[in-house]
Amino acid sequence: MKSSYLAHGKVILIGEHSVVYGYDALAMPINSLHIKTTVEPAPEMWMDTERYQGPFFMAPNEYNGLKYVVKKMLELAASTEQLKISYTGQIPIERGLGSSATVALATTRAMDDYFKLNLTEEQILAITNHAEMINHGKASGLDAATVNSNYLVFFNQKDGPRVLKAKLGATLLIMDTGELGSTKEAVMQVHDQIKASPQAADKLKRLGKLADRTKTSWLNHDAGQIGTYFNEAQEILCSFDLSTAKINQLQKIALAHQALGFKLSGSGLGGIVIALCKNHAVAQTIADHSQKIAVNSWIEEI
Template sequence: MKELGIGYAHGKIILMGEHAVVHGLPAISLPFYGAYVKTTVSKTDSVSTIHCSYFDGLLTEVPSELQGISILIETTLKYINKSNSSIHVDIESTLPANRGLGSSAAVSVSVVRGVIAAFGVELSEDELIELVNVAENIHHLNPSGLDVNTVIADLPLYFRRNHEKRHLPLKLKGYLVVADTGELGSTREAVADFAGKLHDNTDMISRMNRIGVLTDETLLNLYTGDMSKVGKAMLETHAILRDFSVSNDTLDRFVEIAMQYGALGAKLTGSGQGGCMIALAKDEESAETIALKLRESGAHQTWFYNLEGNINE
């Protein structure tokens, strides 16, 4: 039996379909290797403890932000018949939290992987997803499942809640620039705000359905390699999300700057109201220019995503 278990998980980028995916419409997402979460689990003879960037102490005394992880650890130990075992859980992350990059799902996945590795247990993908959803249902209001499924995926994903999950072996010419505004977003609040706009409002329901149409059009354009049309769909989607009040001034400004300096398209990514945006660039040189201008305009950090081979840089 192993005395030490290590679990890793990467983040996610939503290319198209955020928020609408919660309501059964399609989304396209990408695994984001530019940042990651690492969880190290060691067995101990005393009580269970946890260490991360903002808490170090007993698992039974975690703050509210970690309640989901605490329950997830207990649930995972029970699931593998190790409820009476005590462990120390150490979580390290380079993935910024509350930025729409799948941090909560990545932490949960890495924690489960670390726990089962410590005890030499293997789980199926479905079992892993079921366990991670214990925490996701606590952290978020009505999670679609997109984050978890993308965090455990190695390829881009076309996803419809409770309907379809298809991996996309795409090799495209172009880059995505990911830019962090440095402003915290709240998935729970943004999802609630989006849903509130739909209540008895046929116009907003139609606007949401348009996101679904744009997502399906984008899937076809990704296969044909028409990146100009992909970019236009991204820009239109951002405008719709802005109407739903899930963008903000910084995200709107970053989208405008990206377009000013040659982006084919740009939009917020994730839940919005802060967090990150993405911009589609035709080549590496264009991506470098866009990233530089975004950093000069206040972006806390930028990453490149090479769409040819799905490589993060």
């Protein structure tokens, strides 16, 4: 017997960092980026990924979230069965594309199917988000909710995820800087600044407000206004020292070639950036001019 589950990645449009403190955020699934988890019987507990092949529970610490998921699911199944759990796909790690939430969700769902546990959506998301807490030190629940959704997600910790099915009528260019971001480090960096400065706390609140306004403009199909919110959000994220020289270079290129707005996405200190464009042609032009800096790019119609 074998069970598999395919889970997609995500990109945060606006509200990263502020969402950890209870403010709103807006994120969207990226169906073109996914990871498949396969669970099957084996002589011993075994993990098979591109970077690690070996005994499951002897995997490096970066897999601690997954170890939690597997232990929890075996416990819920009251099983001591030995399994091989394989991961295939192409979501770059530590870039803000939701790789850790994606593998946690896919593992939970594949094992739920394998053991016929019929867990509720709430249980599956709780397990996925607990794995995220282990991975990142603090997790809002946004990543888990978005990799589990087929639509745009408007999220805060109090109300949870709310789905937005409306399309904006614009194009999003996602570019990978190739720099590994550290969510844990970035979250602590912001936390320390907020603790030390009331002005920093005000900026974080403003970031949450920009997410609210982005949602309103999205429903009004006002891509130009959202572009201005992206640019202001980037200024705030820069003020927390989350940008890098590469991100700043990509910003200059994007805005010089008619991007409506530009910002980093995710925790920062590297990772991915997003440029909001009025159409595919503008996005492609920016991508072409960014080839020497970005290691990869994707264009999504939104």
